[in-house]
Amino acid sequence: MATLKIFETTDEVLTGLADFFVKSASEAIAVQERFTVALSGGSSPKKLYELLASDAYSNQVEWEKVYFFFGDERNVPDNHPDSNALMVKKALFDPLNIPYSQVFKVNTLHSPEEAAKDYTDDIYNFFKTEKVVFDLILLGLGDNSHTASLFPHTLVLHDPTASVEEVFLEDQQVYRITFTAALINQARHIAFLVYGQGKAEAVHHVLEDAENIDEYPAQLIRKDENVLWFLDQSAASLIKK
Ligand SMILES: O=C1O[C@H](COP(=O)(O)O)[C@@H](O)[C@H](O)[C@H]1O
Numbered sequence: 001m002a003t004l005k006i007f008e009t010t011d012e013v014l015t016g017l018a019d020f021f022v023k024s025a026s027e028a029i030a031v032q033e034r035f036t037v038a039l040s041g042g043s044s045p046k047k048l049y050e051l052l053a054s055d056a057y058s059n060q061v062e063w064e065k066v067y068f069f070f071g072d073e074r075n076v077p078d079n080h081p082d083s084n085a086l087m088v089k090k091a092l093f094d095p096l097n098i099p100y101s102q103v104f105k106v107n108t109l110h111s112p113e114e115a116a117k118d119y120t121d122d123i124y125n126f127f128k129t130e131k132v133v134f135d136l137i138l139l140g141l142g143d144n145s146h147t148a149s150l151f152p153h154t155l156v157l158h159d160p161t162a163s164v165e166e167v168f169l170e171d172q173q174v175y176r177i178t179f180t181a182a183l184i185n186q187a188r189h190i191a192f193l194v195y196g197q198g199k200a201e202a203v204h205h206v207l208e209d210a211e212n213i214d215e216y217p218a219q220l221i222r223k224d225e226n227v228l229w230f231l232d233q234s235a236a237s238l239i240k241k
Pocket residue numbers: 039040041042043044045071072073138139140141142143146147148149
């Protein structure tokens with residue numbers, strides 16, 4: 001069973017997850033002198049990154065020992081307004097002066113296929129192990145139950161390899177680049193950040209509906225105590241149990 005952390009307000013959810021980030025980082029650094037984290041993109045996590053960069057949190061993490069990756073990326077240049085890398089640069093990396101050497105971005109300058117393959121190589125070259133285990137992977141949840149860029153009815157949902165793949169979104173006629181579920185599920189900890197009434201149905205489908213991966217892709221993510229869902233009351237409002 002996944003761990004549900006339900007908070008009254010959005011601010012409390014963000015603080016809850018920021019505290020969990022600090023704890024995960026300090027535990028990982030104590031054991032292996034580094035913390036590897038894959039960040040989520042989209043609209044929800046920006047406030048989390050700003051909070052981590054704020055005075056309240058910036059001294060609580062040994063940032064020079066943190067290595068950042070991206071669980072998914074839009075297939076746009078990294079100065080494009082839709083780029084996850086640009087959003088995180090502004091919210092987290094620049095305020096904390098994180099050097100480029102600690103940031104592994106998706107290179108979207110070439111084809112989506114090359115971007116995905118190169119990013120898979122970057123990850124395996126960094127970890128230098130057959131099985132890549134991130135200390136923490138942050139995820140969001142779309143109102144259509146996608147997570148990372150694992151979208152409903154896309155081929156990547158059935159890819160068993162722990163890798164990064166390109167995904168074509170027919171309705172938007174765009175590509176995205178995403179970790180596969182197999183790669184995500186190898187992580188030590190996985191934390192979902194989900195808030196707002198607009199996400200309530202998706203949360204219910206993913207956590208409580210019968211399995212239907214094509215309809216509710218976030219059901220691909222494992223459910224055990226090291227998978228934490230940080231929710232506000234609104235997002236959790238349709239959970240029945
Ligand atoms: O995990 C993720 O989830 C989102 C959906 O989040 P939203 O806050 O934009 O609704 C996704 O699109 C994002 O790229 C991803 O990392």
